[in-house]
Amino acid sequence: MENRSFSRMGRTVGAIGLGAWQLGADWGEVSEADAHATLQAAVDAGVTFIDTADAYGDGRSEQIIGSFIKDKPQITVATKMGRRVAQVPGNYTLDNFRAWTDRSRANLGVEMLDLVQLHCPPTPVFSNQATYDALDTLVQEKRIRAYGVSVERVDEALAAMARPGLASVQIIFNAFRLKPLEQVLPTARQAGIGIIARVPLASGLLSGRYDEHTTFAADDHRNFNRHGESFDVGETFSGVDFQVGLEAVRRLRPLVPDGATMAQFALRWILDQPGVTVTIPGARNPEQARANAAAADLAPLSEETLAEVRNVYDELIRPQVHNRW
Numbered sequence: 001m002e003n004r005s006f007s008r009m010g011r012t013v014g015a016i017g018l019g020a021w022q023l024g025a026d027w028g029e030v031s032e033a034d035a036h037a038t039l040q041a042a043v044d045a046g047v048t049f050i051d052t053a054d055a056y057g058d059g060r061s062e063q064i065i066g067s068f069i070k071d072k073p074q075i076t077v078a079t080k081m082g083r084r085v086a087q088v089p090g091n092y093t094l095d096n097f098r099a100w101t102d103r104s105r106a107n108l109g110v111e112m113l114d115l116v117q118l119h120c121p122p123t124p125v126f127s128n129q130a131t132y133d134a135l136d137t138l139v140q141e142k143r144i145r146a147y148g149v150s151v152e153r154v155d156e157a158l159a160a161m162a163r164p165g166l167a168s169v170q171i172i173f174n175a176f177r178l179k180p181l182e183q184v185l186p187t188a189r190q191a192g193i194g195i196i197a198r199v200p201l202a203s204g205l206l207s208g209r210y211d212e213h214t215t216f217a218a219d220d221h222r223n224f225n226r227h228g229e230s231f232d233v234g235e236t237f238s239g240v241d242f243q244v245g246l247e248a249v250r251r252l253r254p255l256v257p258d259g260a261t262m263a264q265f266a267l268r269w270i271l272d273q274p275g276v277t278v279t280i281p282g283a284r285n286p287e288q289a290r291a292n293a294a295a296a297d298l299a300p301l302s303e304e305t306l307a308e309v310r311n312v313y314d315e316l317i318r319p320q321v322h323n324r325w
Contacts, residue, residue, distance in 0.1 A: 001046025004277050007192035008167040009146045017049030018042045019280035024057025035064045041286030045293035051280045053080035062107035080119035089124045094134035101143045117148040126159040157184045168194035176202045176238045185275030197279040202238040205245040208262030239321045248316045267295035
């Protein structure tokens with residue numbers, strides 16, 4: 001596994017990590033035994049970065065990860081906070097930050113959290129100096145080693161990256177979301193800020209496993225949030241209409257290298273973009289975890305292939321998503 005640097009954290013992590021939303025909730029049922037098996041398979045394949053949140057299963061994902069990492073100091077765990085309360089700027093206070101991080105420390109069984117990210121808070125939070133003063137206080141109090149933000153919008157990322165203490169930005173970035181290439185990734189590279197590419201497979205669309213007949217369980221956000229009924233619609237299929245996404249995947253499939261899967265191709269595309277530190281595909285079983293990690297072993301994609309990905313985006317995807325986030 002290729003390692004990349006989180007400069008402002010003073011750490012390196014494997015270029016492919018593991019997103020752990022599905023270990024908590026909203027992707028159908030995943031048993032604790034299956035979750036542990038998936039985590040172990042990922043680590044065995046070279047994964048050293050796991051991303052979770054206090055809201056995933058109301059702490060279940062953190063608790064499962066906490067029981068797994070007890071004897072694995074090489075693992076960096078990033079969690080997120082702020083989505084368990086009403087989404088109003090007034091809730092983003094130092095007292096709440098302390099309470100939220102204390103809860104995550106208990107869930108994960110650690111004295112100090114490696115990385116805490118604001119979990120897509122209301123947009124005004126990103127431009128409030130008091131937000132960053134409070135986060136700096138958490139670092140000084142040794143509750144957390146570093147902090148970052150998870151964002152929905154490019155302008156939110158740029159506002160946060162102007163702050164000197166920021167270690168990372170987590171943003172939706174995949175072959176169906178090219179806007180971060182314009183300003184976010186270049187700015188991060190120049191500043192030494194880590195980029196965590198989330199939703200790398202567009203909620204599975206870019207895995208190539210779905211078609212017009214695919215159905216999703218009632219407790220799967222790809223069913224209940226397809227039009228943004230429960231949270232930002234950009235979190236589900238990256239905001240792309242399901243049918244349009246299927247057509248785009250059909251156009252991309254001939255570009256997949258021999259011996260690779262569509263999902264591995266999509267992950268390799270992300271790794272080939274300058275400025276990406278780590279991408280965090282989810283996995284619900286060991287086979288998926290191993291296959292995701294193996295994408296790092298693929299050769300970099302050709303310039304011709306990268307150009308064709310952009311052509312498909314420009315023709316099919318750009319009109320739906322580019323100006324929304």
